[in-house]
Amino acid sequence: MIFNDFDPKEDKTFRLIDNEGVVLNQALMPDLDDETVIKAYKAMLFARVADEMAVSFQRQGRMYTYPPNMGQEAISVAAGAIMRTDDWLVPVFRELGAWLAKGVTLKEIFLYYMGNEEGSNYKNAHHMLPWSIPIASQLLHAVGIGYTIKYLKKDEVAFAYVGDGGTSEGDFSEALNFAGVWQVPVVFTIQNNQYAISVPVRSQTKSINLAIKAYGFGIPGIKVDGNDFFAMYVAYKEAFDYARAGNGPVLIEALTYRKGAHTTSDDPTKYRNKTEEEEWAKADPLIRMKKYMDQKGIWKENEEKLIEAYKLEVDKQFEEAENFTPYQLDDVFQHMYVEMPDDLKRQKTEYEQFLTWKENRK
Amino acid sequence: MIFNDFDPKEDKTFRLIDNEGVVLNQALMPDLDDETVIKAYKAMLFARVADEMAVSFQRQGRMYTYPPNMGQEAISVAAGAIMRTDDWLVPVFRELGAWLAKGVTLKEIFLYYMGNEEGSNYKNAHHMLPWSIPIASQLLHAVGIGYTIKYLKKDEVAFAYVGDGGTSEGDFSEALNFAGVWQVPVVFTIQNNQYAISVPVRSQTKSINLAIKAYGFGIPGIKVDGNDFFAMYVAYKEAFDYARAGNGPVLIEALTYRKGAHTTSDDPTKYRNKTEEEEWAKADPLIRMKKYMDQKGIWKENEEKLIEAYKLEVDKQFEEAENFTPYQLDDVFQHMYVEMPDDLKRQKTEYEQFLTWKENRK
Amino acid sequence: MEGEQKMSVMTLVQAINNALDIKLAEDKTVVVYGEDAGVEGGVFRVTEGLQQKHGVERVFDSPLAESAIVGTAIGMALSGLRPVVELQFDGFTYPGFNQIVSHVARMNNRSRGLFKAPLVIRFPYGGGINALEHHSESPEALYAHIPGLKVVIPSTPHDAKGLMIAAIESDDPIIFMEPKRIYRAIKQEVNDGKFTIPIGKAKVLTEGTDVTVVAFGAMIRECQKALVMAKEAGISVELIDLRTIYPIDKETIVNSVKKTGKIVIVAEAPTSFSVGAELMAIVNEEAFLHLEAPPKRVMGFDTIVPLAKGEHFYMITPDRIFYEIERTVNF
Amino acid sequence: MEGEQKMSVMTLVQAINNALDIKLAEDKTVVVYGEDAGVEGGVFRVTEGLQQKHGVERVFDSPLAESAIVGTAIGMALSGLRPVVELQFDGFTYPGFNQIVSHVARMNNRSRGLFKAPLVIRFPYGGGINALEHHSESPEALYAHIPGLKVVIPSTPHDAKGLMIAAIESDDPIIFMEPKRIYRAIKQEVNDGKFTIPIGKAKVLTEGTDVTVVAFGAMIRECQKALVMAKEAGISVELIDLRTIYPIDKETIVNSVKKTGKIVIVAEAPTSFSVGAELMAIVNEEAFLHLEAPPKRVMGFDTIVPLAKGEHFYMITPDRIFYEIERTVNF
Numbered sequence A, B: 001m002i003f004n005d006f007d008p009k010e011d012k013t014f015r016l017i018d019n020e021g022v023v024l025n026q027a028l029m030p031d032l033d034d035e036t037v038i039k040a041y042k043a044m045l046f047a048r049v050a051d052e053m054a055v056s057f058q059r060q061g062r063m064y065t066y067p068p069n070m071g072q073e074a075i076s077v078a079a080g081a082i083m084r085t086d087d088w089l090v091p092v093f094r095e096l097g098a099w100l101a102k103g104v105t106l107k108e109i110f111l112y113y114m115g116n117e118e119g120s121n122y123k124n125a126h127h128m129l130p131w132s133i134p135i136a137s138q139l140l141h142a143v144g145i146g147y148t149i150k151y152l153k154k155d156e157v158a159f160a161y162v163g164d165g166g167t168s169e170g171d172f173s174e175a176l177n178f179a180g181v182w183q184v185p186v187v188f189t190i191q192n193n194q195y196a197i198s199v200p201v202r203s204q205t206k207s208i209n210l211a212i213k214a215y216g217f218g219i220p221g222i223k224v225d226g227n228d229f230f231a232m233y234v235a236y237k238e239a240f241d242y243a244r245a246g247n248g249p250v251l252i253e254a255l256t257y258r259k260g261a262h263t264t265s266d267d268p269t270k271y272r273n274k275t276e277e278e279e280w281a282k283a284d285p286l287i288r289m290k291k292y293m294d295q296k297g298i299w300k301e302n303e304e305k306l307i308e309a310y311k312l313e314v315d316k317q318f319e320e321a322e323n324f325t326p327y328q329l330d331d332v333f334q335h336m337y338v339e340m341p342d343d344l345k346r347q348k349t350e351y352e353q354f355l356t357w358k359e360n361r362k
Numbered sequence C, D: 001m002e003g004e005q006k007m008s009v010m011t012l013v014q015a016i017n018n019a020l021d022i023k024l025a026e027d028k029t030v031v032v033y034g035e036d037a038g039v040e041g042g043v044f045r046v047t048e049g050l051q052q053k054h055g056v057e058r059v060f061d062s063p064l065a066e067s068a069i070v071g072t073a074i075g076m077a078l079s080g081l082r083p084v085v086e087l088q089f090d091g092f093t094y095p096g097f098n099q100i101v102s103h104v105a106r107m108n109n110r111s112r113g114l115f116k117a118p119l120v121i122r123f124p125y126g127g128g129i130n131a132l133e134h135h136s137e138s139p140e141a142l143y144a145h146i147p148g149l150k151v152v153i154p155s156t157p158h159d160a161k162g163l164m165i166a167a168i169e170s171d172d173p174i175i176f177m178e179p180k181r182i183y184r185a186i187k188q189e190v191n192d193g194k195f196t197i198p199i200g201k202a203k204v205l206t207e208g209t210d211v212t213v214v215a216f217g218a219m220i221r222e223c224q225k226a227l228v229m230a231k232e233a234g235i236s237v238e239l240i241d242l243r244t245i246y247p248i249d250k251e252t253i254v255n256s257v258k259k260t261g262k263i264v265i266v267a268e269a270p271t272s273f274s275v276g277a278e279l280m281a282i283v284n285e286e287a288f289l290h291l292e293a294p295p296k297r298v299m300g301f302d303t304i305v306p307l308a309k310g311e312h313f314y315m316i317t318p319d320r321i322f323y324e325i326e327r328t329v330n331f
């Protein structure tokens, strides 16, 4: 098991291809057919295109604050390639690849960022929770789901995301600890993209890496090059198999870099420098994978054209979101409880009376 | 540094004398004169006597729920022997030895357990916080104090306690993490007495021990035999020196056993067995130390007589607490704010009016 | 809604234990956990015997972390279970506050009904037992102010059982606060079978005409003692047990106040920004023209609940309730 | 209390920044930290430039953990510093709730005055900025209900500065809530020097005779717009800015209501168990016989604040305030 060979205490990083796409360790490379590799690349590319367009929609004022995934695509696309339909995704907000693999549509995502909760009512994404914004709090939900899976003897895995910053929250430690004690099938991924908004990971903790935090909870941990699709794929494969087989939880630290801003309201030039950005740009997961495919000669498609097609698709979904049924007063009240309490009915009626007054005043 | 030699990853325990008081590692034994050793033994003995009497006062209905320290005396007495007057004690509730060393009086402690907050107004205990009951929350206060010490460039150390159960709370991890990042002079002690009320430590975490949790925060950690005064003394010596020298925080797991009940409201027969209790009884810190002293021939006093004297002292302080100024209505309101807000004045006046009415009705 | 008619004398602790037992037996998705809730059966023995009967996978001890207890329960609830979790004391609900406010209360709304969170968070609350700090709190107003929660407080064994079964069966998340002071102080004949009491309905315990007294939890018993004094003084009191703090049963309160014209509210929590304030707001909004005297809150001071030696000043006593009833009636 | 007379036009953000700057310069025990509060100067730039000016030991980024931010600040406050910590948003104060409720509010009382906790916990609050979930909350009632805290909310740059300086100088712990919606929306001439505004005092902004309107934070501006409409309709409104939620300035409110006989309370938080309820309770307790119409709360629904598309339904608008003023006056 690679988890045994890459002890976080020695600060090793599991990596399979280098920045030039050259295979570093053929023995550990996953046995994937060309089609699967291409499919993964395309998933990353689609996520990238969607992300870039999302940022520009936001700039056009057609959407509110949006947190781009750019640079981190390999991680969640690898998870998407491993997970089964019944596995539970407990997301944070920067694993678009896994969301799409789960069946969440861009239309839903855009709808959400247009400010409509209906965007979290995923019509086709089975076993997928909406984003829980308070940092690290969602990890505990994954552990609870893990308990259900174990208790009901299901053949499922819950997989959950958190950022490097999120590892500082008490809930992170509580989640790993409960998962360890309960030995539930949960795969935790820390996307260590080096920053929590403006705060670099070196100001977040004194531990030599984040994977080593697994020690404190008696669960396996590993640090992986998160911009290396193949390494992430292998790590996820082992982690999901391990968890599914009833061995308990696993922690993966995926080293990566947020290419873009924290969100569209953020300006990274305030806290990071060009040199660092350029250094990491060389490790862009898409470029590395493309180089790999080029060397293998398996990538034949016209990428420009593909991107054009993707753009059309993204546009289409964006427009669908824009044309979504307008928000009703009812939508404010309707889902607070399974049945609307009298108190809420009264508040709604009073508001309607005000609206009538307002209407009549004109 | 012993912290380097006893890597929690290898699950080693630092121990200097065995259950028979025989020295296991002369080279590491602290260089203590007989007087100091005897003083420490007496401190443990006094704490034991005070504890036993406290339990019986409670049984007599003269005090409310009390959490005895019995069996854990070596840990806090060792800390008391190392700390300086200016060092800050951030207590939990089972380190009586350190409280007494700090200058808290039994009278104050008894007063508190008689249900009077005035017992936390320590007249002679410099740099000592009152007990913060919500488990693990106090550790963060120690880290804040550590920041003050570092910021004001003082030559002090903050030392804080927590139980094995307390390591599961998010605040435990947050405290160690902040302490690591800030590199503040804080010595954390986990008193691992094997239980959190009824829950055994093996149900508390899957980690191989508790000291290893230090890994996740990049700080030194060590597992020590907490019933071995000498080992605790050496560990504290190194830890305080290390922290005081500006090297940052340290985590000590002190292995021990709660001889008594969790509190006087608890019945341990519900969740532990005699065999286990008897096994641990052999490692009683007082017995071990006495055997050590006997072998060295340094303990000459009549222990029975000493205990009698201690009992008189405890009794005296208990009576002082019992005769403390009666609780006044004012005491409810007086310390809520630096100056009493009108609202509270009004509530107090209204209550006094009620009392007058009540008086007149008789 | 009443089931079979066999009755047993139960304390509040036994009634809740019985409710949990019935639901555990009947519904395999119910699980029960918390600190010391398994082997020991809880520090107040509310879950005693349940692990032995229903197995360690269904009734168990958790590590010591309230945020995790609540957070994992959410995950279970979203994925098909009906967890009933115990937080050990009122004052130790706060480490779980973020999970309660940010998630328990919001999963349904956040997912537009795709996910429900059928979980029960139960904890002992209130003063009067000579406890340490943090062991005597009455935080009902905090939870009632959070949209998305329902807050239930029983005052008798019968109600505790019926409300607990209703809470477990509810698809909305329930905060279930148990008046620890009367955990064993009140014994009552309770139906052994399964029955529910609707959440959101107050109960008129005594009809009266001069003044309405609204209370809940352990304060009901104190009010009943005050009512004896009131009767002696010739005052006819209508006593209402609120039972659910949110959604609050405005109708029952308002109808009563329309009749009596006066209201005294009795509760242990600090006075300001409390359930008492809300009740006063409600009667102003719905029965203003019927009010014949200022509504009165007989509640805790805006202070920390004092330790044992000072607690008697803080706790609301029957004579204090009577005193305020009399003053209100004589306004 | 006013210092030198040089004035500058400031936004609320600048005024708070200026207050922090003055206290950092004047008092070496003041330290400022929070998530992104150092290098970046906070996500709303309230602490911008302060690290550069006062050094990284005094103004700094903390790891991402609210309980730790509050908990360490307590330790600092007990040991001689005056920390001013930033929690990034209203909805992210809850992970710090246990430390706030169990310790910040209680250190003085717990130690019988031996330890004070002079710390300020500041955070942006409130809706109206089209934000994500948890970024639009108004939790003032939660904090005001906790004995031992003081809760301050400014509505103008001038007040924000004076209240912040007073908060830092206070030996009691202060919850300082900043109306993010008007962080930059209001500009005002503010004295450049040091001055304080007393905590616990409301302010009559406009005198009037027909009805009292009480509000705070961002709602003051909305009320002022409503007052224009009221004036056109011939209604004379007395507008009061509460400024401190606890200890609440009963005197100012009650005196006004004694004059007008009517009160409308405007706030963003959910209606039930709110500051609105407390104000209604107060006027009942202190001015019952003067009330000529039911006190009215114009507040948020008992719902989660909707996301951007639905937020306009939730937010209190000037016309809605005017509508309720008119109804109250015409009662």
Ligand SMILES: Cc1ncc(C[n+]2csc(CCOP(=O)(O)OP(=O)(O)O)c2C)c(N)n1
Pocket: A094, A133, A134, A135, A162, A163, A164, A165, A166, A167, A191, A193, A195, A196, A197, A258, A262, D035, D064, D066, D088, D092, D095
């Ligand atoms: C409890 C909580 N505190 C603060 C925030 C505000 N916030 C949103 S994202 C973020 C930084 C997260 O950093 P990281 O975990 O590294 O994830 P990344 O954004 O880098 O993917 C912060 C502080 C929040 N959402 N929740």
Ligand SMILES: Cc1ncc(C[n+]2csc(CCOP(=O)(O)OP(=O)(O)O)c2C)c(N)n1
Pocket: B094, B133, B134, B135, B162, B163, B164, B165, B166, B167, B191, B193, B195, B196, B197, B258, B262, C035, C064, C066, C088, C092, C095
């Ligand atoms: C936040 C919180 N939750 C629950 C409790 C109730 N409680 C008091 S002591 C205790 C067990 C503590 O166990 P441990 O940390 O091992 O310390 P020990 O009592 O063994 O010394 C619990 C659960 C509490 N005080 N605080």
Ligand SMILES: [Mg+2]
Pocket: A163, A164, A165, A191, A192, A193, A194, A195, A196, A197
């Ligand atoms: Mg990050």
Ligand SMILES: [Mg+2]
Pocket: B163, B164, B165, B191, B192, B193, B194, B195, B196, B197
């Ligand atoms: Mg223990």
